Amino acid sequence: MADPQSTPAPAHPPTPTPTVVVDEVHVTYTVGGGSAGGRGAATAALSRMLRRGEKRPTGRRVHAVKGVSFVAYRGEAIGLIGSNGSGKSTLLKAIAGLQPVERGQVYTDGQPSLLGVNAALMNDLTGERNVILGGLAMGMSRTEVRERYDEIVDFSGINEKDDAISRPMGTYSSGMGARLRFSIAAAKSHDVLLIDEALSTGDARFRRRSQQRIDELRAAAGTVFLVSHSNSTITETCERALWLEAGTLRRDGPAKEVVAAYEEFTATGATTGAK
Amino acid sequence: MPPHEAPLREASTEDLRELALRHGLTVSGARPSLPAYARQIWSRRDFITAFATARLTAQYSQARLGQVWQVMTPLLNAAVYYLIFGVLMDAKEGVADYVPFLITGIFVWTFTSNTILAGTRAISGNLGLVRALHFPRASLPISLSLQQLQQLLLSLAALVMILLGLGEFPAWSWFLAVPALLCQALFNTGVALVLARLAARTPDISQLMPFVLRTWMYASGAMWSIQHLAASGRFPDGVVLALQCNPAAVYIDLMRFALIGSYTSAQLPPHVWALAAGWALLAFGGGFIWFWKAEETYGRG
Numbered sequence: 231m232a233d234p235q236s237t238p239a240p241a242h243p244p245t246p247t248p249t250v251v252v253d254e255v256h257v258t259y260t261v262g263g264g265s266a267g268g269r270g271a272a273t274a275a276l277s278r279m280l281r282r283g284e285k286r287p288t289g290r291r292v293h294a295v296k297g298v299s300f301v302a303y304r305g306e307a308i309g310l311i312g313s314n315g316s317g318k319s320t321l322l323k324a325i326a327g328l329q330p331v332e333r334g335q336v337y338t339d340g341q342p343s344l345l346g347v348n349a350a351l352m353n354d355l356t357g358e359r360n361v362i363l364g365g366l367a368m369g370m371s372r373t374e375v376r377e378r379y380d381e382i383v384d385f386s387g388i389n390e391k392d393d394a395i396s397r398p399m400g401t402y403s404s405g406m407g408a409r410l411r412f413s414i415a416a417a418k419s420h421d422v423l424l425i426d427e428a429l430s431t432g433d434a435r436f437r438r439r440s441q442q443r444i445d446e447l448r449a450a451a452g453t454v455f456l457v458s459h460s461n462s463t464i465t466e467t468c469e470r471a472l473w474l475e476a477g478t479l480r481r482d483g484p485a486k487e488v489v490a491a492y493e494e495f496t497a498t499g500a501t502t503g504a505k
Numbered sequence: 506m507p508p509h510e511a512p513l514r515e516a517s518t519e520d521l522r523e524l525a526l527r528h529g530l531t532v533s534g535a536r537p538s539l540p541a542y543a544r545q546i547w548s549r550r551d552f553i554t555a556f557a558t559a560r561l562t563a564q565y566s567q568a569r570l571g572q573v574w575q576v577m578t579p580l581l582n583a584a585v586y587y588l589i590f591g592v593l594m595d596a597k598e599g600v601a602d603y604v605p606f607l608i609t610g611i612f613v614w615t616f617t618s619n620t621i622l623a624g625t626r627a628i629s630g631n632l633g634l635v636r637a638l639h640f641p642r643a644s645l646p647i648s649l650s651l652q653q654l655q656q657l658l659l660s661l662a663a664l665v666m667i668l669l670g671l672g673e674f675p676a677w678s679w680f681l682a683v684p685a686l687l688c689q690a691l692f693n694t695g696v697a698l699v700l701a702r703l704a705a706r707t708p709d710i711s712q713l714m715p716f717v718l719r720t721w722m723y724a725s726g727a728m729w730s731i732q733h734l735a736a737s738g739r740f741p742d743g744v745v746l747a748l749q750c751n752p753a754a755v756y757i758d759l760m761r762f763a764l765i766g767s768y769t770s771a772q773l774p775p776h777v778w779a780l781a782a783g784w785a786l787l788a789f790g791g792g793f794i795w796f797w798k799a800e801e802t803y804g805r806g
Binding site for chain 1: 529552
C-alpha cells in the first residue's frame with residue numbers, strides 16, 4: 231500500500247471476463263415491526279405461535295429489487311447510486327449471498343466479500359485481536375496475518391494519535407471502527423469486493439488511501455462495487471455506474487454520464503428519468 | 506468506456522446464465538457440499554483456536570481479579586452446592602467421598618451446560634463477524650466449545666488439587682478421564698451446533714435454555730447419587746436406567762469412576778463406554794449435518 235497517486239484504471243483485456251452475472255434478480259424481504267405484528271408485542275407473539283405452521287406469517291413484504299440484470303467484468307469498479315431505499319444495499323447483499331433472491335440468480339466468481347458500515351466485528355476484543363481474528367477468519371494463515379499485521383494497522387491509521395489498537399473495539403468512534411474493518415477486509419485480495427458506504431466515515435486522508443487500495447484490488451483482477459451517496463466519490467473511483475431507482479435499474483453506463491443524469495434527476499425531482 | 510452496456514440490456518435470461526456458466530461462475534451464497542464444508546472448517550483451524558483463546562481471556566478482562574475467576578467460579582459453585590446439598594439436604598448420606606463426588610459432578614456438568622449456553626449465542630452473539638466476513642459458520646460454535654474445554658481443563662487442575670488435598674492419590678484410572686472428556690467434548694459440540702442453528706432463527710431459545718439445563722442437571726445426578734434413587738424403590742427400574750443412560754449422567758459418572766477411588770464400576774450403567782462414544786458420535790455427526798443444512802441462512806435478515 232504505497233503512496234504514489236492513484237494508478238490509472240487497468241485497460242480491459244480484449245475479451246472481458248465476467249466476474250458477477252446478475253440475472254433478472256428480484257429480492258423481497260419481510261420486515262417486522264411498524265404494525266401491530268411487530269416482534270415483542272405479547273399478543274402478536276401469541277398469534278405468531280398459534281400460526282406457527284404457516285410460512286413466515288408476520289411483517290410486511292418489501293419488494294426491494296425488481297428484476298435487475300447486468301454483468302460485471304474483471305478489473306471494473308462499479309458505483310451504485312440512487313436515492314435512499316432504492317435497493318442498492320439489498321442488491322449488494324444479494325450479490326454477496328447474504329440475502330436470498332426471490333427470482334432470478336446471481337452468479338459470481340469465487341466468494342464476494344461485503345463491507346458495510348454497521349458490521350462491527352468483536353466489540354469486546356481489542357483492535358489487535360480483531361485484526362488477527364479477522365485475518366484468520368478470512369482464511370489467512372497465522373504467518374500471513376503476522377506479516378500483514380503492521381501493514382493493516384498502518385493503513386487504518388487508527389494508531390496515529392494514541393495506542394488505540396490495544397483498546398477494545400467497542401471504544402472506537404464509528405469512523406475508526408469503519409477504517410479498521412476496511413483495512414482488515416482489504417488486506418486480502420478479493421475476486422469481488424462490495425463496499426457499502428464504508429468509506430464515507432473516514433477522513434479525507436483515509437479516503438485517499440482507500441481509493442488507492444481499491445485501484446490495487448482492481449489491478450489484481452478483482453471487481454469492486456461501491457455504494458455511496460457522494461457523487462464525487464463515485465466519479466473519482468469508478469468508471470462505470472449503475473443507477474437504481476425504486477428497485478429497478480434506471481441506467482447503466484460510464485460513471486460520469488450516469489451521475490450527471492442522476493444529479494439532474496435529483497435536482498428537478500422528476501419522476502420519469504430520461505432513458 | 507465499457508463496450509458491453511447496450512447489448513446486455515436486451516440479453517435474455519438464457520444468455521446470461523449461459524455466459525455465467527461458460528466462465529465457470531457459481532451461484533452466490535450456495536451451500537458447499539458436506540465434504541467441502543468439512544475441509545473449509547479444517548482450513549480455519551487456526552481461527553478456531555485463536556478465537557477460543559481470545560474469548561477465554563476476554564471473559565474476565567473487566568474483573569479486578571482477572572483470570573483468577575477461571576478457577577474461582579467453579580470452586581464457588583461447588584461451595585454453594587455443598588452447602589445446600591451436602592449440609593442442608595444431607596445428600597451426602599451414604600455417598601462415600603461426597604466432596605470429590607460433588608465437585609467432580611459440578612465441574613463436569615458445568616462443562617456441558619456452559620458449552621450449550623455458549624452454543625445458543627454462537628451465531629446470534631457474533632452477528633457482526635458473521636455479516637462482515639465470509640467463513641464457515643460452524644467455526645463459531647466449535648470454537649466456543651473449545652473455549653469451554655480449555656476452561657474445564659483449568660477447573661480440572663483445581664479439582665486435582667482438591668482431590669490430592671482430600672487424600673485421593675493419583676492412580677492409573679485417572680487416565681480414563683481422557684477418553685471420557687473427549688467423548689463429552691464431542692457430545693457438547695454437537696449439541697452446541699444444534700442450538701446455534703435453533704437460536705439463530707429463534708432468539709427465544711436462549712431465554713428457555715437455563716430452565717431446560719437446570720432440569721437436566723437435577724436429573725443427571727450432578728449433586729446426588731442416582732443409585733440412591735434406585736435403592737429407594739420409588740421409581741420403576743426403567744426410569745432409573747433412563748436417568749443413568751442420559752448423556753450428562755454417563756459423562757459425570759465416567760469421570761467420577763476415573764478420578765475417585767471409592768467410586769466403582771458397579772455404580773456405572775451397563776455398556777457405559779459404548780454409551781459414551783455412541784452419544785458423542787450421534788450428537789456430533791447429527792449436529793454438524795443439521796447446522797450445515799442452514800449454512801447459507803446465518804446472518805441474514
